[in-house]
Amino acid sequence: MKRNKPKYMQIIDAAVIVIAENGYHQAQVSKIAKQAGVADGTIYLYFKNKEDILISLFKEKMVLFVEKIEEVIAGKQTVSEKLLVMIENHCRILSDDHHLAIVTQLEIRQSNKDIRLKINDVLKGYLELVDKILISGIESGEFSSDLNVRLARQMIFGTLDEMATTWVMNDQKYDLVEQVPAIHKLLLHGCRGRN
Template identity: 65%
Template structure:
């Protein structure tokens, strides 16, 4: 498999940095090759073109991102604690990799439908995690039983996504992870059945 080879990983990591620094359209394959320390031709052994690099960056990095969240939330027993963990890990991972945050929040927002479909495919696993937490909370009798899971999932993902985008646009001048408690408070209180 191509993604187990060290050069593949080097190219992916270099692509994240180059695209974050220069923007997708100004990131020539030659710049990515130079940053990765490989010949231009080597890139084409792994990727068809620049768009393929961008999609692969997302598949690879989001795959790792989702895996870490899955592992983290499995440590918690209640849906509400899992929800907090998902929010906190979402923010933490992007805060720890500012280049990746720029790429996911700005450069991946390309208008090409084909590219969006490939990105949505990768996101399905993340959205399924949110669905599972919501279902679990409903089964526990902690979250409202009438929730429209698809709509609530959109609200949660949209909120987290917008908060990270805002942090990137403000040049990451404040602590993103610090936002997790308040974001969780707002979402969780909207979902919970309040006992009188």
């Protein structure tokens, strides 16, 4: 597996910084190599091209993102708590890594359609996690029995995504994590319906 190879994650982490600081289109492979402290040619032992670096970066970070959220929701009893820690972790992970926030919220969206399709494919793991929370909420009776899971998932992901993008666009001037209780309250209210 690539992620166990030496230098692979070093290059991924360097790419996050270089893409965040220069923009995807100006982020040359040579800049990424320099940031990672490796020779230009070393990059090509791990990645086909810059597009492959961006997709791999998103894939690796998303896997860690989902693993972290699954880990914290595992110990929670109620669906309300699970939703809260999911929202909190989403905001905290981006808040703790400003470069990653810029790459995920801005740079990936400016890429071509082919990259965006591959990125959407990677997002499936995260969306499935949201679905699990919603379905367990319906089963436990915490959420409305007629809740449209697909629509609720889009509402949750769309809200978190827009909050993070707005925060990045405003140069991260306010505390994203402080918004969590209000986001949680709104989303929870929407999922509970009239039950």
